[in-house]
Amino acid sequence: MKLLKEDIAALDNRQRVLFINSLSGFKSVNLVGTADKDKNTNLAIVSSVTHIGANPPLLSMVMRPHTVPRGTLENILQTEVYTLNHVNADIYQQAHQTSARYPEDVSEFDEVGLNEQWNDNFAAPFVSESVIKIVNIEMPDDLVADDGFVSLEKAGTVAVSSLDTYHSTNTLGSLSYAKPEKPSR
Amino acid sequence: MKLLKEDIAALDNRQRVLFINSLSGFKSVNLVGTADKDKNTNLAIVSSVTHIGANPPLLSMVMRPHTVPRGTLENILQTEVYTLNHVNADIYQQAHQTSARYPEDVSEFDEVGLNEQWNDNFAAPFVSESVIKIVNIEMPDDLVADDGFVSLEKAGTVAVSSLDTYHSTNTLGSLSYAKPEKPSR
Numbered sequence: 001m002k003l004l005k006e007d008i009a010a011l012d013n014r015q016r017v018l019f020i021n022s023l024s025g026f027k028s029v030n031l032v033g034t035a036d037k038d039k040n041t042n043l044a045i046v047s048s049v050t051h052i053g054a055n056p057p058l059l060s061m062v063m064r065p066h067t068v069p070r071g072t073l074e075n076i077l078q079t080e081v082y083t084l085n086h087v088n089a090d091i092y093q094q095a096h097q098t099s100a101r102y103p104e105d106v107s108e109f110d111e112v113g114l115n116e117q118w119n120d121n122f123a124a125p126f127v128s129e130s131v132i133k134i135v136n137i138e139m140p141d142d143l144v145a146d147d148g149f150v151s152l153e154k155a156g157t158v159a160v161s162s163l164d165t166y167h168s169t170n171t172l173g174s175l176s177y178a179k180p181e182k183p184s185r
Numbered sequence: 186m187k188l189l190k191e192d193i194a195a196l197d198n199r200q201r202v203l204f205i206n207s208l209s210g211f212k213s214v215n216l217v218g219t220a221d222k223d224k225n226t227n228l229a230i231v232s233s234v235t236h237i238g239a240n241p242p243l244l245s246m247v248m249r250p251h252t253v254p255r256g257t258l259e260n261i262l263q264t265e266v267y268t269l270n271h272v273n274a275d276i277y278q279q280a281h282q283t284s285a286r287y288p289e290d291v292s293e294f295d296e297v298g299l300n301e302q303w304n305d306n307f308a309a310p311f312v313s314e315s316v317i318k319i320v321n322i323e324m325p326d327d328l329v330a331d332d333g334f335v336s337l338e339k340a341g342t343v344a345v346s347s348l349d350t351y352h353s354t355n356t357l358g359s360l361s362y363a364k365p366e367k368p369s370r
Contacts (some may be wrong), residue, residue, distance in 0.1 A: 001326045019333035020238075048237075055202075062235065096360045136188065150203075150208070161338075164361070167355060176349070
């Protein structure tokens, strides 16, 4: 199958959304935890978190106001903080459900049945059920190897493809630092 | 384990790179094919391709000149085109090897043993061994469901975590469009 620009334009909307969302490859899937100044919480699923740099640590997240609950973006603008929480196999169904358009005065935490975890002096909630939680980074010691590698697989972190399909993973291999004179293995 | 800013700053460089690269979750992994105006080719592995929007189709890619061969960026600026090629389980070792710092006058296609595929009137090469190839999108018909969903798993597309660990995937489930009154399943 070869698709040119005009073929993609001819797809119906839902087809184009599923198809184009598949093209970048497997995506990370995280829950963004936020609160307004009165600690009314929001929880939203995002697949656009990307590694930018390690020193200083820098991640990017793309939000589109019309697909993600506007409350999340407004909360971030109010408090200037948010948490990222990896989605694992035990909670991917609740995580997906946060993408429903709930009324503004309810919290997705309550609606989907995930628990808020508050840390001292930090204005956004973590997801208690998530194994790897990011801002001040929090994770079990046994996930982290001496060389700094974090086993997302051991954490049960999942990937997403297209819009709605969730995957666990199997390690194929860890490859050595690539050098011109030496093939990877 | 809780890591604060000062703990991350205290890691040695290699540890910080592996650790921080793990935090965003599973990443897509693609080969970027380019050529200069004389059709001298470059091939580079990237994990920063992200879905931005479906209509019009829009992907983002972040390149850092000092980690990705500068040749790729220079070629894109010269010809204004590039191809994206999903990495599958059969070629992930060759794909990883493209990250070695080869001399400027060699092509990573030759060095790692992947084949160039040229399409008429297009100034950048595809990777022949890749199942899903993106610009004018090219993929086998049987990967695409009626609703537009593309099975990355059937294509053998892999994910990457941290810097160097490659993973195949298992589908956990495809969830229905989330609505407030109906739990996902």
